[in-house]
Amino acid sequence: MLFVLGLLDSASNKILEDVRNKADALGAPIQPLYAHITFATYVGDDAAFVASCKELLQNYKTFSVRFEKIDQLPGTSILAAFPIKEKELTVIHRGIVEAWKDSLTPWTQEDVWRPHTTLLNSTEIDLNSALRIMQSAFTPFDAKISRIEFSNKRENGFEIIDAVELM
Numbered sequence: 001m002l003f004v005l006g007l008l009d010s011a012s013n014k015i016l017e018d019v020r021n022k023a024d025a026l027g028a029p030i031q032p033l034y035a036h037i038t039f040a041t042y043v044g045d046d047a048a049f050v051a052s053c054k055e056l057l058q059n060y061k062t063f064s065v066r067f068e069k070i071d072q073l074p075g076t077s078i079l080a081a082f083p084i085k086e087k088e089l090t091v092i093h094r095g096i097v098e099a100w101k102d103s104l105t106p107w108t109q110e111d112v113w114r115p116h117t118t119l120l121n122s123t124e125i126d127l128n129s130a131l132r133i134m135q136s137a138f139t140p141f142d143a144k145i146s147r148i149e150f151s152n153k154r155e156n157g158f159e160i161i162d163a164v165e166l167m
Contacts (some may be wrong), residue, residue, distance in 0.1 A: 005149045006037040012143035016081055020119040023130040028120055037115045040153045041098045041105040050150050050162050056095045057164045062146035070134045079124045079131055080116035089115055117128045135161035
């Protein structure tokens with residue numbers, strides 16, 4: 001499975017990591033944060049997909065996304081930071097969906113896509129308590145996305161296979 005990730009800038013990664021680390025007192029399994037928004041997850045011919053996405057992204061510039069809240073992703077054990085679905089975010093996503101709809105996984109289809117940055121995924125702690133702690137430590141902020149990565153999920157993590165630096 002191939003992932004298309006919009007990477008957040010390092011300052012935003014730090015902000016979200018600090019918020020997430022507040023849940024450490026509950027015994028949450030804390031790992032380094034790789035702050036990103038997933039635009040698409042794809043199953044098929046990686047080379048053709050990456051080439052198509054790179055062509056779509058070639059004229060995009062670095063852009064901002066506004067993170068407004070911390071909440072639980074419905075139906076999951078995931079606590080996440082949610083950005084507003086602003087222009088660049090939705091236009092990039094829509095472009096990928098229009099070209100590759102039949103090969104994208106269900107949760108990145110246009111009608112169900114919920115852009116977010118996962119902060120914590122655990123069934124071992126009280127998620128409601130963790131959510132309250134993180135929400136009290138969170139202040140809305142603007143993040144920048146200047147790099148889009150293409151990565152494959154491997155047994156021991158992810159392998160970045162290509163990337164686009166936005167102008």
